Amino acid sequence: xxxxxxxxxxxxxxxxxxxxxxxxxxxxxxxxxxxxxxxxxxxxxxxxxxxxxxxxxxxxxxxxxxxxxxxxxxxxxxxxxxxxxxxxxxxxxxxxxxxxxxxxxxxxxxxxxxxxxxxxxxxxxxxxxxxxxxxxxxxxxxxxxxxxxxxxxxxxxxxxxxxxxxxxxxxxxxxxxxxxxxxxxxxxxxxxxxxxxxxxxxxxxxxxxxxxxxx
Numbered sequence: 463x464x465x466x467x468x469x470x471x472x473x474x475x476x477x478x479x480x481x482x483x484x485x486x487x488x489x490x491x492x493x494x495x496x497x498x499x500x501x502x503x504x505x506x507x508x509x510x511x512x513x514x515x516x517x518x519x520x521x522x523x524x525x526x527x528x529x530x531x532x533x534x535x536x537x538x539x540x541x542x543x544x545x546x547x548x549x550x551x552x553x554x555x556x557x558x559x560x561x562x563x564x565x566x567x568x569x570x571x572x573x574x575x576x577x578x579x580x581x582x583x584x585x586x587x588x589x590x591x592x593x594x595x596x597x598x599x600x601x602x603x604x605x606x607x608x609x610x611x612x613x614x615x616x617x618x619x620x621x622x623x624x625x626x627x628x629x630x631x632x633x634x635x636x637x638x639x640x641x642x643x644x645x646x647x648x649x650x651x652x653x654x655x656x657x658x659x660x661x662x663x664x665x666x667x668x669x670x671x672x673x674x675x676x677x
Contacts, residue, residue, distance in 0.1 A: 515546045601674075608671045617666050627652055 470528035563569060608616075634645060665671065 605672045605674050608673055611669055613666055617663065620659050620663055620666075623657065624663075627655045627659070633657065 631649070634649045634652065637645065
């Protein structure tokens with residue numbers, strides 16, 4: 463059961479602790495030993511202090527009864543006529559006549575800002591060209607020419623590899639119908655290897671073969 467069954471001394475019963483089902487019957491019954499005394503159970507107010515505005519700015523005072531606004535004023539001015547007279551008396555606008563642009567000193571010359579932009583673009587192109595040349599020179603240093611002995615040894619190794627792959631490929635092609643995915647993938651792999659070996663042999667037939675150590 464929820465609730466607090468312990469009683470506290472005082473004039474007021476503590477019922478909030480047993481808000482669900484309340485106190486047991488007779489729990490909040492006053493006792494002769496616990497009665498309200500003078501000054502107990504009341505809130506003690508602080509000493510009153512002078513009120514001060516948080517800001518010195520105050521709203522304007524309410525107008526007095528003899529300060530009623532003046533209403534019903536009318537003017538005899540004809541704004542249409544007044545505007546027409548103002549426009550008539552206004553001096554005419556004088557259009558500023560520019561000089562003949564053909565007689566200007568800067569006519570036919572490239573503006574200075576365009577020349578500055580052109581110089582900046584030329585400097586950027588020059589910098590990029592130098593960086594590209596340095597990169598190409600660095601890549602050229604990483605290449606070396608293969609000797610005929612190395613080329614012949616490499617050719618011999620590629621031919622042996624081609625014969626081994628071709629032998630395996632022939633065993634697969636003699637099967638009337640490769641019905642498994644493994645045989646199909648093996649056949650495709652052999653075809654790719656044979657094509658790559660033939661491509662490498664064609665490259666070795668060139669008069670000069672360079673090896674790039676960067677890749």
